[in-house]
Amino acid sequence: MSGLRERKKQRTRDALVRAALVLFTSKGYEHTTVDEIAEAVEVSQRTFFRYFAGKEDAAFAVHRIAEAHFIEAVRGRPSHEAPLEALSRAVLDGWHHINEAVESVVPPELQMRMYHVIESTPALLAAHMRRSAETEEAVARLIAEREGVDVDVDLRPRVVVALFSGLMRLTERRWGAGTDLSVAAMRELTSTYLDAMGPALAGNWRTEPQ
Amino acid sequence: MSGLRERKKQRTRDALVRAALVLFTSKGYEHTTVDEIAEAVEVSQRTFFRYFAGKEDAAFAVHRIAEAHFIEAVRGRPSHEAPLEALSRAVLDGWHHINEAVESVVPPELQMRMYHVIESTPALLAAHMRRSAETEEAVARLIAEREGVDVDVDLRPRVVVALFSGLMRLTERRWGAGTDLSVAAMRELTSTYLDAMGPALAGNWRTEPQ
DNA sequence: TTGTCAATTGTCAGTGGCTGTCACTAGCCT
DNA sequence: AGGCTAGTGACAGCCACTGACAATTGACAA
Incomplete structure (x- = not known):
């Protein structure tokens, strides 16, 4: 072997x-x-x-593991969950498992600091976003499969994933900008932003301030 | 002078x-x-x-002009429009003006082909996405101002913009992947994807296939 | 006009990421 | 044991990019 x-x-x-x-x-x-x-x-x-x-x-060696785990987490979601729900839970639940898989190569604290470096280094941030876009395509296909639709005919798989990804990038950015680089902080930010989706898309913000 | x-x-x-x-x-x-x-x-x-x-x-010299025009287009939207509506219209109406401003430097056809090069060159795609992220922040502040909320307190400005940007990246990608690189094609794709937002976020796709 | 100042440019030298080539070493297989 | 080959080191070279200095040229005042 x-x-x-x-x-x-x-x-x-x-x-x-x-x-x-x-x-x-x-x-x-x-x-x-x-x-x-x-x-x-x-x-x-x-x-x-x-x-x-x-x-x-080399900078993304660890990141790559996390991405693979996220995709697996989505694949593992029960099929009764709605697409957006499945994506959200995959991210929220996935964090712990991701950390486990990663720490066999590098200490988790090092990886967390590396996230920060990526976020604050233009060249790495750019690369990171391109990598995410590639993941996006894979996830869209997964969602399409789950829901039994054709990803090249039905726009919805790519659209949910695009919307979701936009939101996750925002979350990452806000997380990296803050000081609490813990998994718990990431989880909390994630659900906060997910909850803000509805209100943000509402027609009129002024009648009902949040 | x-x-x-x-x-x-x-x-x-x-x-x-x-x-x-x-x-x-x-x-x-x-x-x-x-x-x-x-x-x-x-x-x-x-x-x-x-x-x-x-x-x-140098590769983004033209792009930069387009970005500035988009921001101006958003700023110019009447204040009675809802945030998402203002963003959508800024993009849809903006295309023509952007093209005018650009053609004083390079022939439009060259610029269109350059879009294609950006989309298919990993290094440029990465840079493009990072640039978009910066624009995002500026637009979020604009929206917050429009609606009279504080961008650091109210999550909604950044969230709409993140969602909208996710969708626009998807549109760009699909446009670049196709063969019709005209402005008209871009406009049509844009509204198609915008219309798909609601259905994509709906809880259950299976009861009502699109 | 002409002299002076400052902006623009060219030249040169050097750093660092990255690649091709080739010879050599060390694990593998019969 | 001895041949095979993956993995490696050493070297040379390309290209993006930068700093330093000198030459040039437009701007502007005397």
């Missing part, structure tokens, strides 16, 4: 991710060079690029 | 934008080097970087 070769490879990869995150969160993403990451793990720069497509790729 | 110096600068800048767009749309963004752009306008590479923060910045 897992020969010496493969295990060594996995260890090198994990070490690179950890070293990268430690450096990114301490000196900042842009002020960290690939050479420094490679040196910290005692491999050549060339080897770093054999594991990661680029510096950016 | 506009001395020789300033006019010359403007001409150089416009020439750089045009050269960049022509090259980006013909050879692709990544296969175009800054040297080539500079050479096409007969300035040094260093000069290019004095006009633009980077290659990416």
Whole structure:
């Protein structure tokens, strides 16, 4: 199964991710060079690029795990839940499981700080948003499947997901801007914003201030 | 007013934008080097970087104009319109004016093809989404002002804008994926997706298929 | 006009991300 | 044991981008 070769490879990869995150969160993403990451793990720069497509790729190594878990969480929602409900619960319930999966590679606190770095580094934020857009497409297909409609004919799957994603990006942004970077804070923000959806789409805000 | 110096600068800048767009749309963004752009306008590479923060910045020179126009369009909406209505109309009506403003710098057809390049170039798509996020914040403040609420207390401004933006990104993506890159096509897609908002958020899709 | 100042530009040198190539080492398989 | 090959290091090179300094040129006053 897992020969010496493969295990060594996995260890090198994990070490690179950890070293990268430690450096990114301490000196900042842009002020960290690939050479420094490679040196910290005692491999050549060339080897770093054999594991990661680029510096950016290393920054999202952990994030990738979280995304995969979110998709699985959506897939696991009981089919009687309405689309928006399923998405909301997948996010709210998913956070704990995501953290479990992640901490086998890096300490959770490091990952939380990395979120902050991503949010405050333009290049990483941009990459993050593009990645989210890709996830969006996958989730839209999932929702379509759940509801038994054709994603290329019925607009609703992509529309709910687009609306939901817009809201989640807002939540992330507000979470990153704050000081409480805990999972609990994220959960609370998420439901607060979800609850604000209805009122925000209401026709007239002035007759009934919130 | 506009001395020789300033006019010359403007001409150089416009020439750089045009050269960049022509090259980006013909050879692709990544296969175009800054040297080539500079050479096409007969300035040094260093000069290019004095006009633009980077290659990416040149790619969005036109886009920037469109964004500013959208914000103005929102500001110009009569105050009796509900927030979502104002945003929708600003986009739908805005397209024509945006095109007018843009064509003084580059031919509209070139700009349309550039949209396509942005949509299909990961690095540019990422940058585009980050830029949109910044616009989002500005629009949220505008809406808050319109409705006379505090953007840091009332969640609704940011929420409508987040939802609306999610939908607009979806529209852009679908538009870019299609073959009809006309303004008319964009307008039609926009209202189609806007109309799908209600049904998509409805609790149960199965009882009443669309 | 002409001299002076300041803005604009070109040149040069250097950093850092990223890639291709090639030889070498170390795990794997018969 | 010995050949095979994945993984690696070393080196060279491309390109985006930046800082420093010198040359040029428009602006403006004497």
